[in-house]
Amino acid sequence: MTKLVQLLFEGVSVGCLYALVALGFVAIYRASRVINFAQGSLLLLGAYLISYMVIDKSVPWFLAAAIGVAAMVMVGVLFQVFVLRRVTGQPVFTVVMITIGLNIAITALVPAIFGVNQRPDGTGDPIGTGELTVGGVVFTWVNIWSIIVTAIVLAGFFCFDRFSRYGLATRATSVDEEAALAVGIPVRRVNALSWGLAAGIATIAGIFLTAFPRGLDPTTGDIALAAFPAIIIGGLESPLGAVIGGLTIGIVELLTQGYESNIPALGHNFYTIAPYVVMIAVLLIRPYGLFGQRPVERI
Amino acid sequence: MATPSVAAEPVRSGVRGRVRAIRLGTWLTLPVLAVGLVLPFFLDDFWISTLVFVLIGAIGGLGLNVLTGYTGQVSLGQAFFLGVGAYTAAVLGQDHGVNALLWIPAAGLVAALLGGLIGPTALRLRGLYLAIVTIGLVFIGQHIFVNLESVSGGSQGRAIPQPAFLGLDFSSDQNSILGIGFNRDGLYYYLSLFILALAMIFVRNLTRTRTGRALQAVRDREVAAALMGVDLARAKVGAFVISSFLAGVAGALYGAFLTHVDPLQFNLLLSIQYVAIIIVGGVGTVWGALLGAIFIEGLQPVLERYSDSIPLLQHSAGEGGIAVGDATDIIFGVLIVLFLVVEPRGLIGIGARARALAIRTRVARSRQAASGLEEKA
Amino acid sequence: MSITAKPGTPLLEVRGLELRFGALTAFTDVGFHVDEGELFAVIGPNGAGKTSLFNVLSRIYRPTRGTVHYRGVDMATMKVAGLAEAGIARTLQNLGLFANLTVLDNVLIGRHHLLRSGPLRGGIWVGPARAEERPARAAAMEALKFAGIADRAGEWVATLPYGVRKRVELARALAMEPSLLLLDEPVAGMSAAERKEVTTLVERIHRERGLGIVLVEHDMGMVMQVAQRILVLDFGRAIALGTPEAIQRDDGVIRAYLGEPLGLEAAG
Numbered sequence: 032m033t034k035l036v037q038l039l040f041e042g043v044s045v046g047c048l049y050a051l052v053a054l055g056f057v058a059i060y061r062a063s064r065v066i067n068f069a070q071g072s073l074l075l076l077g078a079y080l081i082s083y084m085v086i087d088k089s090v091p092w093f094l095a096a097a098i099g100v101a102a103m104v105m106v107g108v109l110f111q112v113f114v115l116r117r118v119t120g121q122p123v124f125t126v127v128m129i130t131i132g133l134n135i136a137i138t139a140l141v142p143a144i145f146g147v148n149q150r151p152d153g154t155g156d157p158i159g160t161g162e163l164t165v166g167g168v169v170f171t172w173v174n175i176w177s178i179i180v181t182a183i184v185l186a187g188f189f190c191f192d193r194f195s196r197y198g199l200a201t202r203a204t205s206v207d208e209e210a211a212l213a214v215g216i217p218v219r220r221v222n223a224l225s226w227g228l229a230a231g232i233a234t235i236a237g238i239f240l241t242a243f244p245r246g247l248d249p250t251t252g253d254i255a256l257a258a259f260p261a262i263i264i265g266g267l268e269s270p271l272g273a274v275i276g277g278l279t280i281g282i283v284e285l286l287t288q289g290y291e292s293n294i295p296a297l298g299h300n301f302y303t304i305a306p307y308v309v310m311i312a313v314l315l316i317r318p319y320g321l322f323g324q325r326p327v328e329r330i
Numbered sequence: 331m332a333t334p335s336v337a338a339e340p341v342r343s344g345v346r347g348r349v350r351a352i353r354l355g356t357w358l359t360l361p362v363l364a365v366g367l368v369l370p371f372f373l374d375d376f377w378i379s380t381l382v383f384v385l386i387g388a389i390g391g392l393g394l395n396v397l398t399g400y401t402g403q404v405s406l407g408q409a410f411f412l413g414v415g416a417y418t419a420a421v422l423g424q425d426h427g428v429n430a431l432l433w434i435p436a437a438g439l440v441a442a443l444l445g446g447l448i449g450p451t452a453l454r455l456r457g458l459y460l461a462i463v464t465i466g467l468v469f470i471g472q473h474i475f476v477n478l479e480s481v482s483g484g485s486q487g488r489a490i491p492q493p494a495f496l497g498l499d500f501s502s503d504q505n506s507i508l509g510i511g512f513n514r515d516g517l518y519y520y521l522s523l524f525i526l527a528l529a530m531i532f533v534r535n536l537t538r539t540r541t542g543r544a545l546q547a548v549r550d551r552e553v554a555a556a557l558m559g560v561d562l563a564r565a566k567v568g569a570f571v572i573s574s575f576l577a578g579v580a581g582a583l584y585g586a587f588l589t590h591v592d593p594l595q596f597n598l599l600l601s602i603q604y605v606a607i608i609i610v611g612g613v614g615t616v617w618g619a620l621l622g623a624i625f626i627e628g629l630q631p632v633l634e635r636y637s638d639s640i641p642l643l644q645h646s647a648g649e650g651g652i653a654v655g656d657a658t659d660i661i662f663g664v665l666i667v668l669f670l671v672v673e674p675r676g677l678i679g680i681g682a683r684a685r686a687l688a689i690r691t692r693v694a695r696s697r698q699a700a701s702g703l704e705e706k707a
Numbered sequence: 708m709s710i711t712a713k714p715g716t717p718l719l720e721v722r723g724l725e726l727r728f729g730a731l732t733a734f735t736d737v738g739f740h741v742d743e744g745e746l747f748a749v750i751g752p753n754g755a756g757k758t759s760l761f762n763v764l765s766r767i768y769r770p771t772r773g774t775v776h777y778r779g780v781d782m783a784t785m786k787v788a789g790l791a792e793a794g795i796a797r798t799l800q801n802l803g804l805f806a807n808l809t810v811l812d813n814v815l816i817g818r819h820h821l822l823r824s825g826p827l828r829g830g831i832w833v834g835p836a837r838a839e840e841r842p843a844r845a846a847a848m849e850a851l852k853f854a855g856i857a858d859r860a861g862e863w864v865a866t867l868p869y870g871v872r873k874r875v876e877l878a879r880a881l882a883m884e885p886s887l888l889l890l891d892e893p894v895a896g897m898s899a900a901e902r903k904e905v906t907t908l909v910e911r912i913h914r915e916r917g918l919g920i921v922l923v924e925h926d927m928g929m930v931m932q933v934a935q936r937i938l939v940l941d942f943g944r945a946i947a948l949g950t951p952e953a954i955q956r957d958d959g960v961i962r963a964y965l966g967e968p969l970g971l972e973a974a975g
Binding site for chain 3: 543556
Binding site: 065118126128135136137147298299300303310318319320 | 398404454455456457458459461462463465466469470473474476477598599602605606609652653655656657658659660662663664665666667670671674
């Protein structure tokens with residue numbers, strides 16, 4: 032029983048981080064109708080920036096984190112301004128491939144700049160290795176803070192989305208870009224903002240993903256691939272779906288990891304593909320995810 | 331008043347130039363084939379073996395072009411079918427002693443069969459949802475490969491048999507045909523060239539006939555295609571079958587040339603490489619796969635070969651510069667972005683633009699000449 | 708499998724047809740018939756349900772009630788992909804052309820249901836595929852000639868002006884060798900000159916090919932000129948059915964298009 036609770040807690044914790052990454056995807060999808068395959072590399076770059084500042088340059092952690100997140104927001108905005116604006120009107124596949132190209136380039140650039148060595152302290156070990164034990168279940172502070180910070184970011188995002196002018200503008204743009212343009216919404220600024228936001232959220236997720244015991248190395252960006260099932264399950268344009276999808280994936284992953292030895296037929300490390308299997312199962316029933324919407328085509 | 335003796339050609343739009351450029355492909359075929367046939371005699375082994383990877387990449391890329399370029403089904407799953415091809419070759423060729431003349435097409439057929447089973451997912455899923463499911467296919471495929479140790483050798487990998495037929499032994503460097511000596515690289519080169527040529531002819535023919543048009547109709551406007559009587563299910567599944575067949579054959583050749591494969595090689599990056607090949611070369615064209623493969627497959631070998639003369643480039647990480655592997659990836663990524671932003675139609679599109687420009691220049695000059703003549707009249 | 712009917716059976720027979728989307732009714736209780744070789748028009752103000760009706764006739768939507776019979780055969784079992792072979796061709800309001808193909812290839816796709824080669828024969832080319840391509844191309848060029856755009860056969864559709872694209876669509880429909888042609892707003896968005904040209908073309912198609920045509924249109928001039936009988940829809944209901952002369956005099960039609968007379972006028 033304690034094992035189950037333990038797995039559930041860890042699943043929720045990592046699920047929260049998946050939810051953050053997924054939220055970044057959704058923010059961009061709503062703005063540009065594109066899945067940003069570079070999300071993982073943005074996460075990676077952000078984490079390395081902070082790590083470099085803290086470990087190599089002895090910058091105080093909070094300052095480094097603030098600078099890192101702000102810098103990555105700028106990177107997101109710059110990418111939208113200098114690359115994506117040139118390809119408006121191109122088919123979705125084209126833009127997706129551009130983000131894939133960006134992902135490959137940035138992911139290779141990071142070790143080129145910062146070296147290939149593992150950084151076991153992640154972004155500077157901000158939380159430490161402490162933990163609480165309650166009733167046989169271990170709650171690491173890293174996991175606890177992951178959940179708390181995710182909740183804060185999510186709350187912030189939802190407030191922004193529902194109650195702010197730019198949030199409304201973003202929603203309007205995602206429904207009908209031409210109409211938004213027609214009523215004077217600064218669509219380009221809205222899009223740039225969404226990209227900046229996504230990059231910033233990814234960096235925050237990166238901070239917790241590289242904390243003890245996972246560490247930071249050039250493959251950390253691969254986590255984004257694990258977040259794909261989250262956005263697909265939740266539906267590409269639904270922030271709520273992203274959260275539910277992320278949590279689902281996290282829990283599925285941890286539960287399968289914990290119990291897969293009971294079913295040897297699934298193979299070693301089945302938990303790495305369990306999210307994808309769940310995703311395919313969901314899509315068979317609902318081809319646009321749980322909360323996604325069928326695009327409307329005028330005949 | 332004399333009439334101008336220079337007949338002015340009607341000005342063709344850049345797009346018409348594009349149509350011409352693609353038909354130009356048929357005129358280029360013979361010279362290119364001739365060059366391809368004699369090239370190995372002028373190159374050293376390093377380049378020949380690079381070209382083998384190029385040709386194999388072109389075969390797989392051609393298949394992907396049928397699925398994504400002509401039929402519009404975005405797929406990042408090519409790596410899975412390559413793996414299926416390689417392992418089919420291994421099981422039939424090594425475990426069961428089947429001849430390569432059988433296991434090469436068999437690799438294609440087994441992959442095609444799986445493609446036919448997976449194809450129906452494209453009926454329910456569109457665009458990005460389909461793309462991500464194909465990514466899932468690669469991961470699930472890797473998982474299955476790793477766990478099927480009897481087939482794949484687990485994470486250690488396994489050897490792939492070397493073809494042997496018609497008196498030729500692909501494991502040896504001492505073959506001769508008509509008195510000319512061929513080493514291993516040379517044999518693989520001609521085998522791949524032959525298969526690629528057949529594949530390109532097949533796909534080219536498809537585009538001039540009912541099936542090719544139907545596939546492109548599905549890509550451009552599904553509803554209208556259905557109104558014309560196109561069976562959408564058959565078209566999409568058919569595209570998957572053709573595409574997977576070529577991927578399977580490419581996978582078998584790839585594995586055989588490498589002599590050893592492990593499941594980690596059939597990963598997402600491999601799929602992305604194939605997508606990059608068709609993007610850089612030209613999506614939805616016959617020659618695009620070969621052109622793109624030259625760029626993409628040639629990139630890393632070239633960088634490795636000349637890493638000493640390129641500043642900042644080192645053979646491996648930690649020597650103060652950028653590792654060749656990382657540099658390849660960076661350039662690779664930048665190339666993709668650049669091509670898509672500047673010329674989404676790839677090298678073929680650039681070729682068409684160049685040709686249209688040449689026509690416009692020619693027409694402008696002839697018009698100048700004509701008006702010059704008129705003045706003198 | 709093309710469908711031939713006993714003599715006397717109407718080409719198209721619609722009875723009690725209704726289409727609902729949840730609480731929204733696109734149209735209800737629509738009934739009419741079209742004889743072989745007749746040119747029949749469906750008109751009505753915007754939102755009257757005309758394109759929805761077409762979408763039901765071309766099996767893109769399933770009706771919630773009612774039947775459609777084509778040459779006596781109930782269309783309920785037909786799928787969209789089966790229409791071409793049955794002999795029904797439909798043009799789309801937003802132009803269903805294939806943007807990345809040439810004009811000729813677009814029209815050739817119209818021959819799809821009349822050709823037989825699949826991927827294998829097509830890929831091999833020599834043999835049955837090549838043999839059927841030649842007459843197919845000839846037929847496609849013929850259709851283009853009929854539409855007056857044979858000189859544009861090699862051009863890319865994406866670069867063509869709107870008027871030319873409409874003609875390509877018509878040529879493509881002709882190449883399908885249909886017995887029933889469903890034209891969805893053939894002169895929408897055209898200049899006066901273009902409208903005249905396309906109207907003439909539609910008349911020629913009707914006269915020289917003897918097809919049954921059902922036409923959805925806004926342009927009264929065109930409709931009154933070419934149609935033999937007209938159905939008028941308003942807010943999803945049929946309010947009049949008859950010859951152009953009868954329709955022009957019908958009170959209900961006048962009310963639908965021009966509105967109720969003002970109280971002042973009625974009193975005066």
